[in-house]
Amino acid sequence: MKKNYNKKGGTRPDNISHAHNEGDVKAKKHLGQHFLTDESVAEKIADTLSYSGYSHVLEIGPGMGVLTKYLLRKDTDIHVIEIDRESVAYLHEHYPSLAGKIHEKDFLKSDISEIFGQDQFAIIGNFPYNISTQIVFKMLELRNYIPEFSGMFQKEVAQRICEKEGSKTYGILSVLVQAFYEAEYLFTVPPSVFNPPPKVDSGVLRLSRKEDFSLPCDEKLFFRVVKTAFQQRRKTLRNSLKTLDLPENIKEDSIFGLRPEQLSTARFIELTQKIQPYAV
Ligand code: SAH
Numbered sequence: 001m002k003k004n005y006n007k008k009g010g011t012r013p014d015n016i017s018h019a020h021n022e023g024d025v026k027a028k029k030h031l032g033q034h035f036l037t038d039e040s041v042a043e044k045i046a047d048t049l050s051y052s053g054y055s056h057v058l059e060i061g062p063g064m065g066v067l068t069k070y071l072l073r074k075d076t077d078i079h080v081i082e083i084d085r086e087s088v089a090y091l092h093e094h095y096p097s098l099a100g101k102i103h104e105k106d107f108l109k110s111d112i113s114e115i116f117g118q119d120q121f122a123i124i125g126n127f128p129y130n131i132s133t134q135i136v137f138k139m140l141e142l143r144n145y146i147p148e149f150s151g152m153f154q155k156e157v158a159q160r161i162c163e164k165e166g167s168k169t170y171g172i173l174s175v176l177v178q179a180f181y182e183a184e185y186l187f188t189v190p191p192s193v194f195n196p197p198p199k200v201d202s203g204v205l206r207l208s209r210k211e212d213f214s215l216p217c218d219e220k221l222f223f224r225v226v227k228t229a230f231q232q233r234r235k236t237l238r239n240s241l242k243t244l245d246l247p248e249n250i251k252e253d254s255i256f257g258l259r260p261e262q263l264s265t266a267r268f269i270e271l272t273q274k275i276q277p278y279a280v
Pocket of ligand 1: 031032033034035036037060061062063064065066067081082083084087105106107108125126127128129131
């Protein structure tokens with residue numbers, strides 16, 4: 001197997017543990033653990049939420065709590081969800097004020113209504129990058145409850161979510177997220193402020209749910225159209241949407257001559273409206 005070597009160290013395989021203090025959690029690669037070591041970056045991330053319009057915040061993947069510490073200073077109800085038992089034990093020991101609010105669970109598999117009922121809540125985190133896309137899709141499913149979402153992903157994913165039409169990186173995540181949220185790319189964070197350092201730059205973004213976030217079309221069909229169109233992003237919609245079995249005459253509409261990356265969110269809604277009467 002090809003070994004990956006840490007750029008700076010030269011000879012150190014980067015899947016072994018890095019220098020850490022006694023009592024710290026050892027970074028586990030399969031859980032996407034890259035602990036932030038720069039307190040000022042943690043504070044800056046905590047400041048990306050507005051803390052208004054909701055009274056609960058859920059942090060995904062707190063690890064050793066570098067971000068949690070700054071969240072606890074905010075006037076809001078903080079809960080954290082963490083899959084790693086060792087991190088959970090660390091949090092219990094170092095943040096007694098979090099008692100009852102540490103959920104040892106997999107965010108992707110858990111029912112968040114068990115924590116907040118029907119209340120609105122924000123999500124924040126320095127997220128595990130191995131499950132970035134799944135976190136965003138789950139957030140979209142829960143959009144009725146989530147007015148604000150901010151945090152750190154690998155830079156490329158954060159940029160893609162915020163990208164507008166016409167760009168090569170504009171894709172499924174961009175369209176689906178921006179249908180419901182205003183997306184802002186906020187700042188870039190270099191690998192050097194993590195332990196162990198990830199191989200890529202990281203990016204912090206903020207998503208603010210639109211005032212009116214119900215789409216004027218069949219929402220299930222909208223998701224299906226966007227996903228199907230981008231599965232073959234170089235083809236025109238006329239070709240990529242063949243699997244929807246649409247009648248030939250509607251495909252004469254000029255919108256079907258475009259490629260998916262040329263369509264704004266609004267035009268994807270327009271497309272869905274056109275397809276709606278015929279889709280099964
Ligand atoms: N926020 C911390 C840790 C970031 S690393 C910091 O900035 O230092 C990502 C964290 O997400 C790890 O603690 C990891 O254990 C946790 N994690 C990974 N998969 C998860 C999942 N499915 N649900 C909840 N937490 C998860």
